[in-house]
Amino acid sequence: MRLPVDMLLRRWHRMLGLSRQSPPSWYRDRVREELRERRTAKTPWQKLSETSDVFFSISRARCDGFPVRTLPPFVASRDILLYTYMLAKYTLRWKFYRTAATLCNTPYDKVREVINPNKDYKLDEVASRYQIDPVEFRRVCRQLRRVWPLLP
CATH class of the missing domain: 1.10.287 (Helix Hairpins)
Incomplete structure (x- = not known):
């Protein structure tokens, strides 16, 4: 399998x-x-x-x-929850960053990240990698975190 x-x-x-x-x-x-x-x-x-x-x-x-x-x-009986969780967790993070980039007027298709967005210093790292204004990016991400379904 x-x-x-x-x-x-x-x-x-x-x-x-x-x-x-x-x-x-x-x-x-x-x-x-x-x-x-x-x-x-x-x-x-x-x-x-x-x-x-x-x-x-x-x-x-x-x-x-x-x-x-x-x-x-x-083994499906043992692993289906794990794989479902993993795919959801990282896909949601990936989509979170692409949405945040769009809201910051950055081409979303360039942004490809899956690090946990719950820490501001990580948001600053992402903003730096993609030449996005870190203050604006942090603000947008904080607002987005209020409504975005992120798994720990």
């Missing part, structure tokens, strides 16, 4: 269109960081969220050509 899941993930990662990272060790470092956060998660909700981050990091690395680990075999 791995092949259909791999095809879906490849298609999804292409849609997100995130930039390849350099150096290649960046991918391994992200997976390690997410695994650490997964180990410290306490509640079932936190564990689901952190596990989705681990799976996202592994699948992104694989799709970008840097397979740092393999994903476990897909």
Whole structure:
């Protein structure tokens, strides 16, 4: 059952269109960081969220050509919630940034981000990457966060 899941993930990662990272060790470092956060998660909700981050990091690395680990075999009864959560979480973030860019009069198709928009310093990083006025971008994102469905 791995092949259909791999095809879906490849298609999804292409849609997100995130930039390849350099150096290649960046991918391994992200997976390690997410695994650490997964180990410290306490509640079932936190564990689901952190596990989705681990799976996202592994699948992104694989799709970008840097397979740092393999994903476990897909078992629908065990994994459907995890994959649904991961796809929703990162797609909502991706769309959030594209919407914010549009509201800041920036071509939305250039903005491709999935980092958590709940921290202002991360919004400043995104604004800087896309030459968007950081004050305006922060203001728009704060307003958008009030109504946008974001998963932790």
